[in-house]
Amino acid sequence: MKIAVFDEYRIGIVDGSDLIDVTEACPSYSNTWPPVFMLPFIEEFTNIRPKIEDLIRRRSRMVALRDVRLRPPVPMPTKILAAPVNYQRHQKEMTAKGAVYEGMVLHTVAQYGVFLKPSSSLVGSDSVIELPFSDRRTDHEAELAVVIGRRGRNIRREEAYDYVFGYTGLMDITVRGHEDRTYRKGFDGFTPMGPYVVTKDEMSDPQHIGLELTVDGEVRQVGNTEDLIFDIPRLIEAASFQTTLYPGDIISTGTPEGVGPIRAGNTVRLTVEGIGELVVRVSQGHPDSRRGLDI
Numbered sequence: 001m002k003i004a005v006f007d008e009y010r011i012g013i014v015d016g017s018d019l020i021d022v023t024e025a026c027p028s029y030s031n032t033w034p035p036v037f038m039l040p041f042i043e044e045f046t047n048i049r050p051k052i053e054d055l056i057r058r059r060s061r062m063v064a065l066r067d068v069r070l071r072p073p074v075p076m077p078t079k080i081l082a083a084p085v086n087y088q089r090h091q092k093e094m095t096a097k098g099a100v101y102e103g104m105v106l107h108t109v110a111q112y113g114v115f116l117k118p119s120s121s122l123v124g125s126d127s128v129i130e131l132p133f134s135d136r137r138t139d140h141e142a143e144l145a146v147v148i149g150r151r152g153r154n155i156r157r158e159e160a161y162d163y164v165f166g167y168t169g170l171m172d173i174t175v176r177g178h179e180d181r182t183y184r185k186g187f188d189g190f191t192p193m194g195p196y197v198v199t200k201d202e203m204s205d206p207q208h209i210g211l212e213l214t215v216d217g218e219v220r221q222v223g224n225t226e227d228l229i230f231d232i233p234r235l236i237e238a239a240s241f242q243t244t245l246y247p248g249d250i251i252s253t254g255t256p257e258g259v260g261p262i263r264a265g266n267t268v269r270l271t272v273e274g275i276g277e278l279v280v281r282v283s284q285g286h287p288d289s290r291r292g293l294d295i
């Protein structure tokens with residue numbers, strides 16, 4: 001199933017160009033803040049699936065996909081974990097292009113572990129994102145994200161897929177520079193996610209998922225999860241060694257080569273095989289580029 005969150009935080013299943021509203025199948029649903037209803041929806045998914053399938057058959061509440069505003073398909077996970085450098089060719093390009101400051105070592109998960117992005121940085125497809133600085137390089141990073149389905153700690157790589165609920169597209173937008181990753185990657189709008197979560201039964205081979213990112217139609221990044229340094233099971237093992245994973249948690253797997261700057265006016269489009277197209281437009285944010293950072 002392709003699961004979307006839309007409009008005033010309703011839950012829908014994508015059916016061609018339509019969206020079937022299945023919100024009533026969600027246990028303890030509420031559209032008041034905080035929008036955490038997808039967590040019990042995911043945790044209880046196996047139990048509520050017959051009810052969801054019944055709602056799909058009845059098609060009693062349906063809207064055209066093009067008429068809705070898409071939200072992040074998990075609007076408020078307990079955490080978004082992300083892999084630092086996790087494709088070899090990206091590791092090479094970051095050194096070659098001087099995109100990192102002198103002396104910086106590009107560690108992978110083995111040395112660096114995983115890092116956090118705040119859920120407040122999430123936006124859905126067709127959002128406008130703001131560049132916080134007018135004078136610093138801000139990059140797109142195209143990524144496949146894993147959505148966790150079950151609570152788990154110290155998960156072994158051999159059983160890791162049992163803990164996966166599904167997959168989605170994610171852009172890990174990043175200001176280049178010296179600050180911690182969590183700061184540079186944590187601005188509002190810096191984690192576009194979606195357009196949908198696709199349940200794992202519909203993704204036949206997560207080790208071979210292709211992704212492509214374009215900026216104003218120009219291809220910038222082409223990648224495939226077969227080139228991951230830490231594959232999905234190893235990422236789940238590494239992440240769950242540090243922290244308990246909960247239903248709805250997001251693990252973003254890292255970006256292939258081809259990262260580059262985005263500028264106000266750009267349209268950035270991430271296509272993930274089997275998932276769909278995540279699109280954002282870029283605008284310039286606050287003109288005071290040092291706000292809050294002055295000594």
Ligand code: MN
Binds near residue numbers: 082083084141255
């Ligand atoms: Mn990244």
